[in-house]
Amino acid sequence: MRTIPAEQVRHLDLDSIEKASERHFWLHIINNALGGPIRLPVIVKKGAQPGPVLGVTAALHGNEINGIPVIQNLMDAIDVKKLSGTVVGVLVVNVPGLLLRQRYFNDHADLNRIAPGKNHGNESEIFMHRFLKRVGNFFEYHFDLHTASFGRKNAHYIRAFMDDPQTARMAKLQGAQIIVSKPPRDKTLRGILQKQGTKSITIELKDPHVFQKGVIEDATQGILNVVYDLKMxxxxxxxxxNKTYLCQNSQWLYTNEGGILRVFPEVGTRVSVGEPLAEVHTIFGETTKQYFAKKDAVVVGKSIDPLNQTGSRIIHLGYDFTEIDMKKFFSSMT
Ligand SMILES: [Zn+2]
Structure with missing residues (x-):
């Protein structure tokens, strides 16, 4: 077995990296309260030929880890001698959150709601600002890998700004179950990078805090499809x-009655208007509330947590959807 020693650095200087090489880094972002470093594990594969910088980030939410093996597999599939450009994989962005097995940063902030952070901000804001400055801002193409939160399930789905043709193409190349069209109006990592001119999509990879072989393989292939499409x-x-459903918008449905919750449809499936979605029971087993689909929709995500205080999430539905015939899409490309 061959190991590559990981170098401890404060800045990534992609220009100074030798062509046709693989490097492993511990990228120092901030110090913890003991004055020790908080460092991110980063793999860089620089090609023999010049080309774009493609970045992949995982575990921005610390308990969403399916993206880590996606980056490892992607890197294994890339031959630097045949590569044009550079592929950068940040295996874990939210290192403190991952070690605590939690979504949030260790100041309880959601790193995917505060981008681009602040130079002189609070703990998570400085972390986000420096993460972008030291690595995130280098990306010309970007994939942010997520999963559902604890107590929920997601389909393999994409959030992307579909009005931008190149971004839409990257999204379609994933071959995911669902794409939800989302303009970059929020403070997410994807939103801020897209606004800055990076082509960025979010890939949701099913369940939290597990490694799921099937979706890991599918996402690795999806990102490789883009590497090939960009001629890197x-x-x-x-x-x-499969066909991919393209939804023009999506919404979570919430309960207005507390109790034990059962949600019926599976993620990735279609529901028709009038179809039962969920039921709430009392602890004595009596049904107190039923929810039905108000429109035709596809199921993007759902709650699997039976404990439902009034106002809990039920189901994430994608609306105004069309089916993309992926075979037709791919054959039109070649
Ligand atoms: Zn997430």
Whole structure:
């Protein structure tokens, strides 16, 4: 087995990295309260030929870890001698959150709601600001890998600004179950990078705090499809078997009655108007509330937590959807 020693650095200088090489870094972002460093594990693969910088980030939410093996597999599939450009993988962004097995940063902030952070801000704001300055801002193409939160399930789905043709193409190349069109109006990492001119999409990879083989393989192939499409490396774009639903918008439905919650439809499926979505029971087993689909929709995510205080999430539905015939899309590209 060959290991590459990880170098401890404060800044990533991609220009100074030798062509056709792989480097591993511990990128120092801030210090903890003992004065010790908080460092992010980063893999850089720099090609023999010049080309774009493609970045992949995982575990911005510390308990969403399916993206970590996606980056490892992606890096294994890339041959630096045949690569044009640079692929940067940040295996874990929210290192303190991951070690605590929690979504949030260790000051309880959601790092995906505060981008671009602040130079002179609070703990999470400074962390986000420096993360962008030291690595995130280098990306020309970007994939942010997430999963559902604890107590929920997601489909393999994409959030992307579909009005931008290149971003839309990256989203479609994932062969995911669902794409939800979202303009970059928020303080997410994707939103802020897209606003700055990076082509950025979020990939949701099913369940929190597990490694799920199928979706890990699908996401690795999806990102490789973009690597091939950008002509960074030669390879065969893999035709996904399924159709992808493209939703123009999506919404969570919340309960207005507390009790034991059961949600019926599975993620990735279609529901028709009038179809039962969920029921609330008392602790004695009596049904007190039923919820039905008000419109045709696709199920993007759902609650799997039976404990529902009034106002809990039920189901995440994608609306105004069309089916993309992926085979047709791919054959029109070649
Ligand atoms: Zn997330």
């Amino acid at each position: 490396m030669k390879g065969k774009i893999n035709f996904p078997k």
